[in-house]
Amino acid sequence: MTSYRVDAATVLTLGAGLVDLADALTLAGDPSADRWALGPGEVGPAVEDLLGGWRHARLVLAASLAELGEATADAGGLYLDTEAGLSHGLGGGRT
Amino acid sequence: MSGVWPVLEPVPGDAPGVRALADALEASGQRLADACTDLVRLRDGAVWDGPGGSAFGARIGPVPTVLDRAARRHVCAAAPLRAFADVLEVEQAVVQRAVEDHAEAGDRYLVLEDRAAALVAAGRDETSSELLTLRALQREQVAQLQDAEQRHRAATERLHAADGHCARVLRGLADDELADGAVYRGLRGASGVGHGVGSLAGLMVRVAPPAKPVAVAGDAVGLAADGVLLVGYGEGSGRDLAVTAGASVLGVGGDALRTGAKAGAVLRADGAAVPLARLSAQERIVLGMTQTARERVRAARSMVDVDERATASALVGGPALRGSGTLRARTADAARRLARERVDAVRSELALASAGGRSTQRLYGAGVTLTAASRSADRVVPADEERPAAPPPTLRGAR
Numbered sequence: 087m088t089s090y091r092v093d094a095a096t097v098l099t100l101g102a103g104l105v106d107l108a109d110a111l112t113l114a115g116d117p118s119a120d121r122w123a124l125g126p127g128e129v130g131p132a133v134e135d136l137l138g139g140w141r142h143a144r145l146v147l148a149a150s151l152a153e154l155g156e157a158t159a160d161a162g163g164l165y166l167d168t169e170a171g172l173s174h175g176l177g178g179g180r181t
Numbered sequence: 182m183s184g185v186w187p188v189l190e191p192v193p194g195d196a197p198g199v200r201a202l203a204d205a206l207e208a209s210g211q212r213l214a215d216a217c218t219d220l221v222r223l224r225d226g227a228v229w230d231g232p233g234g235s236a237f238g239a240r241i242g243p244v245p246t247v248l249d250r251a252a253r254r255h256v257c258a259a260a261p262l263r264a265f266a267d268v269l270e271v272e273q274a275v276v277q278r279a280v281e282d283h284a285e286a287g288d289r290y291l292v293l294e295d296r297a298a299a300l301v302a303a304g305r306d307e308t309s310s311e312l313l314t315l316r317a318l319q320r321e322q323v324a325q326l327q328d329a330e331q332r333h334r335a336a337t338e339r340l341h342a343a344d345g346h347c348a349r350v351l352r353g354l355a356d357d358e359l360a361d362g363a364v365y366r367g368l369r370g371a372s373g374v375g376h377g378v379g380s381l382a383g384l385m386v387r388v389a390p391p392a393k394p395v396a397v398a399g400d401a402v403g404l405a406a407d408g409v410l411l412v413g414y415g416e417g418s419g420r421d422l423a424v425t426a427g428a429s430v431l432g433v434g435g436d437a438l439r440t441g442a443k444a445g446a447v448l449r450a451d452g453a454a455v456p457l458a459r460l461s462a463q464e465r466i467v468l469g470m471t472q473t474a475r476e477r478v479r480a481a482r483s484m485v486d487v488d489e490r491a492t493a494s495a496l497v498g499g500p501a502l503r504g505s506g507t508l509r510a511r512t513a514d515a516a517r518r519l520a521r522e523r524v525d526a527v528r529s530e531l532a533l534a535s536a537g538g539r540s541t542q543r544l545y546g547a548g549v550t551l552t553a554a555s556r557s558a559d560r561v562v563p564a565d566e567e568r569p570a571a572p573p574p575t576l577r578g579a580r
Contacts, residue, residue, distance in 0.1 A: 097234075100219065101478045107216050108471040110209075123198025127344030129265055132351035133202070136258055140251070140359035145467045147247050151216070152467070156474035157240055159481035160233035 094161070101158025108151035111144050186287060186326055189280045189333045192340060196270035203262040210255030217248035250359050261350040268343035275336035283329035290322040 114137070124130040224241040297315045305312055 095482065098478055098482045100223075102475070102482070103219075104216065105471055105475045105478055107212060108467075108474070110212075112467045112471055122193070123195040123202065125192060125194030125269060125340075125344065127341060128348035129262075129344050129351065132348040132355070133258075133262075136254060136351050136355040137206075139355050139361050140254065140357075142361050143247060143359040144251070147244070147251065148467050149470055150244050150247075152471040152474040154220075154237065154240055154244065155471075156477045157233075157237045159477050161229065161231075161237040 097158050097161050101155040101161070103155075104151045104158070105155035108148040108155060111148035111151070114144060185290075186283075187330065189276075189283045189330065191280050192269075192273045192276045192337070194269050194273060196266040196273065199262055199266035199269060203259040203266065206255045206262070207259035210252045210257075210259070213248050213252035213255060217245045217252060220245045220248065247359065250357055254354055254357065254359065257354050258351055261347045265343050265347035268340060272336040272340040272343075276333055276340075279329040279333035279336065283326055283333070286322045286325035286329065290319055290326070293319045293322065 121130045121134065124133060220241050224238060224245065227238060229235045229238050293315050297312055297319075300309070300311055300315070307313075307316070
């Protein structure tokens with residue numbers, strides 16, 4: 087099985103992306119801000135329910151992603167199994 | 182006029198705004214899906230080099246499942262919203278035209294009525310040719326009023342139908358495992374997300390563990406923070422900088438709280454703090470976690486890139502010092518500069534925290550207090566005791 091070695095810096099880049107996503111989830115904002123565009127019908131409340139009705143899971147997910155991102159500071163490198171198509175985008179070197 | 186015929190109302194809403202929302206939802210969903218894909222691949226196919234990596238892999242756990250559900254919420258909402266935007270755009274225009282036609286016909290009717298009244302006042306009766314002509318013209322306006330009302334009613338009904346259809350689809354998407362109320366069962370059924378995923382009260386425990394008691398400073402926060410920063414940094418030396426660098430790492434929970442307390446406010450150019458968003462305390466806590474994680478990752482990245490002879494400046498995340506002078510002198514200069522920057526920064530931080538109100542100040546107070554506690558613990562070291570040299574910065578040294 088061919089594997090790729092990915093260095094710690096690349097893993098940290100992944101971690102930075104996870105932290106960015108966590109940040110975006112945390113600051114997803116108040117869905118009512120877009121309510122004006124949706125008119126007076128049921129779509130407005132439905133959008134608010136869709137975007138705002140998972141607030142707890144959103145914040146928990148954000149916290150988990152922040153933790154994962156932070157954990158990449160300790161993660162070091164990794165070996166990627168090419169059969170799983172892992173090397174794409176992570177820039178690993180063949181070992 | 183409203184006593185004679187109904188006033189037609191325009192339809193609020195903005196189709197381009199709905200499309201922009203759909204685009205944003207789709208992009209957000211794609212971002213969530215991409216993160217899900219990355220984590221699934223790492224969880225299922227990566228072999229980590231060392232225990233830290235293995236621990237990271239194990240922590241991925243069911244996070245991708247939650248990401249996938251969240252991605253579905255966002256991506257699948259885009260199409261019905263775009264369809265609704267199309268209908269809104271068309272029917273809004275129909276309604277608007279009907280409203281204008283209705284208003285114009287009403288105005289013309291009233292003008293004709295004024296002329297008729299003038300003729301009656303001048304002695305004409307309803308059988309006169311002038312009044313018969315005016316009444317015929319008024320009947321035409323009434324017909325136009327009724328036509329406009331019918332077009333308005335039909336367009337409103339079509340819009341109402343599209344609105345109801347879109348809303349049903351969106352409500353269907355919202356009825357998933359992530360929905361508030363059911364999320365506890367969903368996540369705990371999957372053994373939780375990562376470590377300790379549970380209630381938001383749990384988040385507070387994670388960023389402020391019981392081993393580091395949180396003392397809420399409340400109204401005294403300004404004095405406490407100023408004291409900590411001035412004492413801790415005001416006369417910064419190379420050794421103090423090293424101590425503080427270590428303490429700030431230990432006090433990461435405090436940093437998270439303090440960072441979170443500032444969220445939702447921005448400093449204007451004149452220095453006044455303006456709240457931009459009313460983030461809840463919970464959102465601020467999580468935001469503080471993300472900011473702390475970001476700083477940690479950034480510090481770790483700088484450690485990876487920095488060379489083995491890097492200075493104390495690099496240890497706290499800044500660039501390696503350059504230029505002439507001894508290492509000791511350069512370090513002391515960096516310490517003093519950093520101390521000044523931090524004193525300035527904490528004043529801004531307090532202004533930002535104050536902008537969010539009393540709860541923000543309490544949160545900020547908790548963060549500062551935690552940081553102060555960890556730093557105080559380090560400062561019990563006698564002043565004349567030489568501290569060991571800071572270890573060379575490495576990835577693990579970023580802890």
